[in-house]
Amino acid sequence: MDMHAPKKKLGLKEKYQVMTRGLDWEPSYQKKEDIYPYATYEGIKIHDWDKWEDPFRLTMDAYWKYQAEKERKLYAIIDAYAQSNGHLNVTDARYLNTVKLFLTGVSPLEYMAHRGFAHVGRQFPGAGPRVACLMQSLDEIRHAQTQIHALSNYNKHYNGLHEFRHMHDRVWYLSVPKSFFDDAITAGPFEFMIAIGFSFEYVLTNLLFVPFVSGAAYNGDMGTMTFGFSAQSDEARHMTLGLEVIKFILEQDPDNLPIVQRWIDKWTWRGYRVLTLVAMMMDYMLPKRTMSWKEAWEVYFEENGGALFKDLARYGIKIPKCAETIALEKDHLSHQAWGTFYNYGAAAAFHTWVPEKDEMDWLAAKYPDSFDKYYRPRLEYWREQAAQGKRFYNKTLPMLCQTCQIPMLFTEPGDPTKICYREVDYKGGKYHFCSDHCKEIFEHEPEKYVQSWLPVHQIYQGNCFPEGTDPTAEGFDPLAAVLQYYHLEFGRDNLDFEGSEDQKNFETWRGQATKNV
Amino acid sequence: MSTVFIAFQANEDTRPIIEAIAEDNPHARLNEAPAMVKIDAEGRLTVRRSSIEERLGRDFDLQELHVNLISLSGHIDETDDEFTLSWNA
Ligand SMILES: [Fe+2]
Ligand SMILES: [Fe+2]
Numbered sequence: 001m002d003m004h005a006p007k008k009k010l011g012l013k014e015k016y017q018v019m020t021r022g023l024d025w026e027p028s029y030q031k032k033e034d035i036y037p038y039a040t041y042e043g044i045k046i047h048d049w050d051k052w053e054d055p056f057r058l059t060m061d062a063y064w065k066y067q068a069e070k071e072r073k074l075y076a077i078i079d080a081y082a083q084s085n086g087h088l089n090v091t092d093a094r095y096l097n098t099v100k101l102f103l104t105g106v107s108p109l110e111y112m113a114h115r116g117f118a119h120v121g122r123q124f125p126g127a128g129p130r131v132a133c134l135m136q137s138l139d140e141i142r143h144a145q146t147q148i149h150a151l152s153n154y155n156k157h158y159n160g161l162h163e164f165r166h167m168h169d170r171v172w173y174l175s176v177p178k179s180f181f182d183d184a185i186t187a188g189p190f191e192f193m194i195a196i197g198f199s200f201e202y203v204l205t206n207l208l209f210v211p212f213v214s215g216a217a218y219n220g221d222m223g224t225m226t227f228g229f230s231a232q233s234d235e236a237r238h239m240t241l242g243l244e245v246i247k248f249i250l251e252q253d254p255d256n257l258p259i260v261q262r263w264i265d266k267w268t269w270r271g272y273r274v275l276t277l278v279a280m281m282m283d284y285m286l287p288k289r290t291m292s293w294k295e296a297w298e299v300y301f302e303e304n305g306g307a308l309f310k311d312l313a314r315y316g317i318k319i320p321k322c323a324e325t326i327a328l329e330k331d332h333l334s335h336q337a338w339g340t341f342y343n344y345g346a347a348a349a350f351h352t353w354v355p356e357k358d359e360m361d362w363l364a365a366k367y368p369d370s371f372d373k374y375y376r377p378r379l380e381y382w383r384e385q386a387a388q389g390k391r392f393y394n395k396t397l398p399m400l401c402q403t404c405q406i407p408m409l410f411t412e413p414g415d416p417t418k419i420c421y422r423e424v425d426y427k428g429g430k431y432h433f434c435s436d437h438c439k440e441i442f443e444h445e446p447e448k449y450v451q452s453w454l455p456v457h458q459i460y461q462g463n464c465f466p467e468g469t470d471p472t473a474e475g476f477d478p479l480a481a482v483l484q485y486y487h488l489e490f491g492r493d494n495l496d497f498e499g500s501e502d503q504k505n506f507e508t509w510r511g512q513a514t515k516n517v
Numbered sequence: 518m519s520t521v522f523i524a525f526q527a528n529e530d531t532r533p534i535i536e537a538i539a540e541d542n543p544h545a546r547l548n549e550a551p552a553m554v555k556i557d558a559e560g561r562l563t564v565r566r567s568s569i570e571e572r573l574g575r576d577f578d579l580q581e582l583h584v585n586l587i588s589l590s591g592h593i594d595e596t597d598d599e600f601t602l603s604w605n606a
Pocket of ligand 2 (some may be wrong): 273401402403404405406433434435438
């Protein structure tokens with residue numbers, strides 16, 4: 001009789017080897033170029049895919065085990081939060097507007113990230129990155145689902161959340177995050193990895209999730225805290241994938257450096273522009289603040305990103321040029337963005353307001369060089385006007401940047417009193433930009449960016465009215481028609497927080513929760 | 518030397534992990550924020566399985582770190598016994 005000694009369990013490194021590379025095979029009756037048709041056209045040269053190392057060495061079996069545990073924890077908390085009417089514990093109802101912006105602007109991007117990683121995971125000829133992309137693709141659909149589930153609880157009670165998917169494809173400010181991801185997903189597989197895996201995940205995602213989710217916890221929103229940190233627990237793996245991609249590409253061939261540097265410059269800027277919305281959420285929309293946008297930028301980009309780029313210097317990579325412009329904008333970004341949304345509060349699916357006095361004092365302390373000088377007087381003026389019954393709503397549509405699709409609200413680097421305009425003539429058309437960086441991105445790939453679906457242009461061309469609308473009819477109200485097309489209910493989903501249905505309901509329900517009535 | 522960091526959710530699962538990291542890395546600084554702890558360290562940070570097991574009183578697989586991990590920075594080296602973050606410059 002044979003006696004088999006029990007087999008020794010494999011160590012982490014061997015197990016990873018067996019469960020990734022060991023599952024790959026060499027094709028025999030199809031050519032590699034036909035199986036991986038997108039692997040070379042971007043000009044990136046890879047000589048040996050086996051040099052790829054996935055430092056986490058997570059294999060699919062362990063992946064399912066830990067993800068299942070994360071899901072069990074998450075749904076237990078979400079259910080308990082909903083069951084106990086946890087929404088009434090948030091600091092005040094203004095907070096809920098961050099959640100609306102998150103669901104309409106960010107959650108659909110999680111779904112696009114799922115598609116993007118599924119696509120590039122299929123296209124890479126190496127087994128290591130294919131497995132890592134497969135896991136990230138699954139993570140991203142989990143993020144989309146858990147966010148939708150968690151936030152659907154708010155939709156039972158508050159306005160502006162009812163049509164997040166419909167709005168994402170249509171509403172003017174949501175074209176900013178939407179076009180960012182559409183831009184990435186329509187690039188080649190290597191550019192997508194630098195765009196999302198490196199520039200967004202490694203360099204910028206901490207700014208979106210860490211201080212904002214910590215802020216959600218601070219404001220009593222256990223639902224957002226839970227899905228946020230649960231998503232973030234996958235993020236460490238995504239960041240590591242992003243860093244590995246860069247190192248791998250640069251080590252494979254010196255010709256790859258200029259291509260990669262251009263992508264890093266482009267995508268750091270593209271991602272940073274999207275984070276304008278986050279800057280505003282942190283400084284203006286969280287009733288209890290944890291950290292200012294400027295502080296978060298200093299910790300997560302200047303300190304942490306600085307360490308990263310210092311490390312990558314050995315490959316010849318330089319810190320993106322836009323970092324200088326961003327440093328000049330950090331005292332102004334959130335204030336200029338909130339001012340713009342306050343103006344266009346009639347066309348947004350969330351409420352806006354003028355901050356309270358103690359909030360302005362906090363902003364002044366965090367922004368000693370800019371807030372009192374440039375932004376407080378404007379906010380106080382708006383408050384006075386509103387008190388006299390003249391709450392200002394801007395009815396003129398703004399010019400948009402052709403690249404980032406943000407209204408031209410940013411000021412000249414170094415001069416916060418002058419709006420920054422750039423333009424380019426291309427094939428008989430004139431194109432407008434918010435900055436030198438957006439202009440340069442356009443100039444390098446004009447055929448891509450002339451196709452931008454710019455909400456303001458689309459409205460003026462008559463493409464954003466409900467079907468059957470007659471704009472020549474007597475008394476036609478274009479704003480009303482656009483809001484109908486957005487599925488945004490006037491007087492409920494939009495306008496100032498003061499006097500809103502959300503404000504009244506929250507007050508009543510919280511009253512019922514704390515008193516016997 | 519650049520700073521590496523690792524951030525965890527602040528809960529009962531991570532308390533022994535954070536304690537172990539603090540003791541094994543005397544140069545590390547703990548930054549507490551609402552619901553989370555961020556640990557910064559010059560140059561290098563090591564998470565040791567044995568130190569966590571001592572505090573937990575049970576076997577611990579370093580991949581369990583993933584459940585409560587929020588973020589990190591630096592190059593990763595992961596073995597069965599140690600999880601290390603470092604920058605080369
Ligand atoms: Fe995600
Ligand atoms: Fe722009």
